[in-house]
Amino acid sequence: MTVDSRPLTEHTAHSAWLHDDAFAALGSRRVVVAGDGALTGTVAEEVAAATARFGGAFSRLEVGDGVSDAELVLTLSPPLVEPVETPMVSTGSTGAGTADESFRLTREAGAVVVQAASDAGLLHGLFHVVRLGEAAFDGPDADETHAPATDLRMLDHWDNVDVHPVMGQVERGYSGGSIFYDHGYVHADLSRVERYARLLAAVGINRVAINNVNVHTREARLLTEDLGDVVRVAAVFRRWGIRVHLSVSFASPITLGGLDTSDPLDQDVAHWWVRAAARVWDAIPDFGGFVVKADSEGQPGPFAYGRTHADGANMLAAAVEPYDGLIHWRAFVYDHKQDWRDRSTDRARAAYDHFHPLDGAFSDNVVLQVKYGPLDFQVREPLSPVLAAMPHTRVALELQVTQEYTGQQQHAVYLGPQWSQLLGFRFWDASGGEGGSPTVADLATGRGKAVEDPGTGTWRKPAGGFAAVSNVGDDEFWTGHPFAQANLYAYGRLCWDPALDPGALLDEWAALTFPGTPSAVRDALHTVLDRSWETYEQYTSPLGVGFMVRPGHHYGPDVDGYEYTPWGTYHFADRDGIGVDRTVRTGTGYAGQYPAPWSAVYESPSTCPDELLLFFHHVPYTHVLQSGSTVVQHIYDTHFDGVARVEAMIGAWSEVSTLVDPHVSERVSERLAEQLRSATEWRDQVNTYFFRKSGIPDERGRRIY
């Protein structure tokens, strides 16, 4: 076992949304916790600490013991109250042995009872009461059942055990080092991981993959000789109802097992994985499963043997099946060595082209993990058509909480509104109404209405849930920018209930993170964050065309940075126009991967939504948008406006910055200054580029270089 002997860096971690004072309402009450189970123990510890701090009273009872004067009872079923008339809402278990995590809350004359069928449900119920604060107790009489939308609410860490020469300790990490690893070792002191697990439990996350999907030599060994380290980490998460997953290399039978192949149809390969899985579950009985990035950006996969991705995934699925294990198989498969001169290859098409033909071929315990857009976590992309094209496959929606392409936690960008919009998108309805067709959230959770599609018939998708790349590191605020905590918070809450309002989530987060702060601070947070996603979009790449970032690290503007590279992310700007023709009629045909009506809506520049125009069409700079502006004038206007908005954000923050913890305030002010510098750089480079290309001046005569 490899344990780092060096001490963890001496700094305290910010309390984030579990500020001690967030427990004041609960902690000042008489609280009873009843029931057994490890997580009930965790609940009891939380309540004991809170009541000790705020002068309440705590007792731990057996289920069924009489309770007289408690103001809050947290109990496992059987009920302490009258039998429930309506049965608990079932979460529609999606396998992998996840317990029923629902809970019921009743309030009668100010006395609150939280009742759950499992100790995991009880823990969620506890944090629900914490979130409500005083309202938990002084609200009107109530009887509510709360259940998560899906069992699969996962965070992926792109943390490396070794420091990677280019990507560092955490790939696309903007929050210092890793909370798990330090220069080749797993931290001896996992107290930071424990605090993280507590934060995640409080927002309902129940699965974590602890290493990068790019699995390098050192990281691969977590599966075998360094499994002991994973056992330690899993023990920490277990106390908070969170199961651990590992990213594994498809070539492990070769690199770790000494075989000469990793062909998924080879018997020895299959046996190697069977033995590997047996060892893992023997050591960690509640282990979650494996995450696999195969045939993607240089990672090995089944293509090397002429096999399909279903062959690859199913071979692994068979190895983990006896343990209720899952294989999260990523759909991020494309040619990253394409010739930029070749206009017929379209990276956006790749996932659909590879995976759509495999629908129905995957085992039940395979979850196909699909990035929300067809390219790569851009500030604006259409929804990946794969989500709508695989009726018989469990598909997880993958989001990126770490802000690789959205300001790298230097910029304040609240992504709740973006995710909420993505989750509410309806592939079979372009009216924007509450039409009868399912949303993306319905597709991911396997809930909601059945799909009625002339192409695919009527179907209801098996649930794949949610996954997202974490934005956390060993930074004192966890996330670099203190406001980036709000993204992690919102992600967890939206996994639990995708219909939650992102503005309300911001309020929840602020109330828990900065309890007791004046309402002026709350207002300023809204001014800074409410429209920050849109603001970031304004001053970066326009109208859905994407990228224009500096190659490699992806921070800051470089309009042509990826234009003549093999990565497949081009804007095709010339003196006349810009954009990628992805139509069926004259382009790459990508628009045809959508079901009706969106295939038709995207196909025509007159109906394609403005914000995605350049994703689907190559148009002249003088093309008139639905907004009435020309493309080039839109570029100028949004870029000037975006920077003006950042100035307004700074103005709003400076009015309240003395009212918050100086630590937080200093970090926020420093980051806002960098955001303004960077936004200005974006504005000037993008505007200048298009002015020089098109020769068309700004109607309003503003300064362009």
Ligand code: GCW
């Ligand atoms: O967004 C891209 C990143 C890579 C990442 C890859 C992926 C882990 O630039 O750093 O690799 O996506 O999602 O696999």
